[in-house]
Ligand SMILES: Nc1ncnc2c1ncn2[C@@H]1O[C@H](COP(=O)(O)OP(=O)(O)O)[C@@H](O)[C@H]1O
């Protein structure tokens with residue numbers, strides 16, 4: 029059984045275990061007989077209904093768009109900051125305590141304060157996602173840049189490369205495996221911050237849909253939304269991991285490459 | 293003649309490479325080692341010496357052939373065969389004393405007795421003042437002494453040594469060679485000793501098995517008929533010792549030429 | 555506080571040098587508020603927040619909320635630790651073929667999305683929040699254990715087997731200690747995730763705890779009281795992280811200089 033599963037290859041075994049989890053859900057729910065825990069089939073039939081509805085589809089789309097914006101902004105900001113910190117002790121020393129103190133603060137928890145400042149619109153939501161993605165990105169870029177081989181930089185200096193050029197032409201490529209690892213963690217963070225901030229703000233978006241269904245006791249819809257969000261998380265991670273592998277096929281695989289949320 | 297301590301018959305090992313092909317690492321090796329004998333396996337790196345030793349240890353399964361120890365087929369690791377690796381392989385989270393006590397404790401020896409025996413062994417390898425140190429706090433030579441003591445602690449009948457002094461500097465190596473011979477003279481354990489150093493093999497061994505490369509086969513077995521106990525300074529001016537060195541160097545040279553020509 | 559540095563690539567030199575920039579930021583923030591450049595209803599001065607925090611520390615009501623948060627955080631983390639290490643070890647020894655694909659499916663799911671389901675199944679009390687903390691914290695520990703146990707130096711295992719240790723004994727005497735540095739790194743991540751998760755769960759639906767305090771203050775626009783729970787959870791996170799670093803230094807005396 030075990031070796032048979034291994035022979036199937038990762039894709040097939042993933043599909044198989046997904047099926048097994050759904051069957052397990054179905055059986056547990058039928059055994060438990062709780063209103064708030066409907067069987068998988070009852071939730072799954074709601075998925076096409078929710079996705080077929082223009083309003084909820086637009087809401088989920090808007091969530092993803094904000095997530096994309098926040099993530100893209102973070103990428104432009106956090107990677108250079110992290111790389112600079114990794115190469116310059118002064119900058120690292122200056123920013124380190126600030127980032128250390130900010131680390132255990134849940135970024136989505138800033139939602140109420142940021143909404144006071146910037147209103148209930150998209151700006152607040154994008155900003156919170158930006159903050160959530162930035163920290164892990166800075167963290168991993170920092171580590172990547174920190175570990176860059178000094179001799180590469182010496183040769184670049186000998187060739188007369190200026191500091192900013194060195195950052196993007198030498199440090200960034202060498203640190204790319206770490207930066208991409210940070211991106212993967214950041215992607216997971218973006219989704220988490222998006223959902224939780226929408227659950228807190230209750231204005232619009234996927235997280236809001238989820239809690240509206242909960243408030244109206246539409247349990248099938250609640251679980252259907254969970255399935256949709258889980259699927260988004262899974263697909264985004266899968267796609268990104270493909271891209272990452274392609275980009276850094278030359279680097280040896282790292283053990284922490286599978287750690288999700290590696291730096292909240 | 294009595295039954296050999298180790299009997300290796302038709303031993304063959306194939307590895308599958310990354311691209312799915314088979315790589316023949318060891319091909320039809322036959323060796324017998326008598327009880328109390330010190331046998332070296334000599335060959336260039338990559339010729340399968342370690343693999344051969346790991347199979348005797350029961351860590352790696354042969355593709356074909358048979359290994360018996362005192363007439364019993366080898367099916368896995370056992371405390372009758374104690375390994376000593378080039379990388380020392382000490383438990384980094386245990387102190388020197390705890391490392392040496394490990395085997396005894398695993399075999400159910402009481403803590404007090406295990407400690408007493410471990411301390412005696414540490415005394416023997418000149419490390420009695422380092423009992424509470426961690427391996428990372430020791431030099432390479434000291435670490436290998438600990439590893440040897442750890443293996444001797446559970447009193448294996450056979451020592452399987454895989455280039456144990458390969459990672460040490462030249463001076464430490466000769467010191468440990470002398471110490472190993474001292475220990476061996478005392479209780480005459482059977483030793484299978486892997487090395488790529490000609491002088492090391494001649495200095496220590498009763499017999500030297502020379503191996504070829506890709507696939508690993510036995511090229512020649514050379515008896516080392518030199519008086520014991522051996523003293524390095526005396527051997528260096530011994531004609532027969534010099535002849536053995538020349539003979540083995542020539543054999544190794546041939547192995548290299550064959551590999552290059554193939 | 556340098557021991558609890560998140561960016562622990564290397565010890566930073568003087569504490570004074572490393573705290574100075576943070577102090578400067580706080581001073582600038584203070585000055586902006588004092589000068590009246592921002593409305594105090596939007597951004598309170600740090601000194602005001604600090605004074606309120608100190609005033610609240612002995613307050614039994616406030617401490618009750620802190621205690622509720624701590625109970626959920628620590629029990630969730632403890633369950634995640636026990637489950638993560640045992641499942642990770644199991645998966646690394648043979649069970650991997652079956653468990654790995656399941657983990658591959660479950661790990662990238664944003665666990666916060668499961669919270670409504672936990673509320674429906676476990677109710678509004680401690681259990682649903684603890685369940686969410688477990689769901690979030692278990693994966694870093696599990697994966698770290700799995701990878702740590704998988705990358706045990708084979709010669710250490712061989713040495714143990716040759717010394718007469720049984721397969722079962724080597725799991726506890728070789729595999730677990732070898733994987734310990736990796737497990738502790740997983741714990742560090744999991745601990746931070748636990749802090750974040752418990753706070754969010756309390757913000758989304760709760761009647762007590764630090765997260766609830768923030769929401770309660772937000773409803774009545776008491777901006778200073780909104781900052782207090784954030785400062786508190788950050789402090790808790792840093793203290794727990796420092797405790798973990800201390801434990802790690804004790805446990806890893808023999809190991810090389812692992813990050
Ligand atoms: N686990 C393995 N998988 C594939 N090939 C191996 C493995 N172990 C050893 N080999 C190959 O077998 C040959 C012999 O290796 P080894 O026994 O380590 O040689 P030596 O100890 O003489 O240097 C080498 O070509 C090596 O690449």
Ligand SMILES: [Mg+2]
Nearest residue numbers: 341342343455
């Ligand atoms: Mg070798």
